[in-house]
Each structure stands twice: as C-alpha cells, then as structure tokens.
Amino acid sequence: MIVFKEFRFEAAHQLPRVPPGHKCGRVHGHSYLLKVSVDGEVDGELGWVIDFADIGGPVKTLVGRLDHRLLNDIPGLDNPTCEVLARWVWEQLIAQLPVLSEVAVWETATSGAIYRGQ
Ligand SMILES: Nc1nc2c(c(=O)[nH]1)N=C([C@H](O)[C@H](O)COP(=O)(O)OP(=O)(O)OP(=O)(O)O)CN2
C-alpha cells in the first residue's frame, strides 16, 4: 500500500546553468506542490500504513525552510531544478522518514519531477 500527503509552498528561483536568454535564467516564482509517499503494509489493528501526522511533522518543518525563500540561497539548491529539489527533499527526509518511497515536486500545474531514491 502506498500512502501520501501533499504540501504547498511558494518560492522563487532562478536556473543559473540555462543558456543565455532562457526564461528560467531570470528570477521568478512558483506555487510548488510537494507530494511525499510512503510504501508499507497496512497494520492489521490500526488499519493504516503510517499516521499521516508522522509524515506531516518532518515535512512541514522542511517546507518551512523553503516557503517564501529564494531557493538558490539554500545550501544544496544552487541550481534548483525540479529534479534537484526532489532529490534534495528526499535526502533531507530519509533519516527521519526511513519508510519514504517517493518524492514528487510540481513546479507548475503541468511540470514536475519524481524521485524514488535512485
Ligand atoms: N527538466 C526541467 N526542465 C525545466 C525546469 C526543471 O526544473 N526541470 N524548470 C523550468 C522553469 O523553472 C520553468 O519555470 C517551468 O517550466 P515550464 O514547464 O516550461 O513552465 P511554463 O509554465 O512556462 O510552461 P508552459 O509551456 O506554459 O506549460 C524549465 N524547464
């Protein structure tokens, strides 16, 4: 069974390695959507894989480090593509949430990246 929880945050970024004139070379903002998934067995007594609150706790703390920031200022996010951000979120969470199975980041309604730890 896979369970997930979604989180939203607003942040600005700029992609420093795009070719000259690329729109993403300019500082701009996104309303990010982050989806954190956990894979596991459903506990026979509790009827759940994990309490959603146990996902929400560590992720909300992490989102607090991203919300209303310029992502480029955050260590490890100097080139904050969706792909880099999804892997960064995984790396920040995995110690506290070892049952983590997937991190998905939407930068726009139609564009995003999914990271599954490899
Ligand atoms: N593989 C990636 N490509 C792009 C990334 C990224 O992180 N990974 N990021 C961007 C920009 O940040 C851009 O803001 C979002 O891209 P895009 O989908 O092109 O945004 P639009 O809403 O402008 O696209 P539409 O064509 O209007 O849907 C670019 N590429």
Ligand SMILES: [Zn+2]
């Ligand atoms: Zn962007």
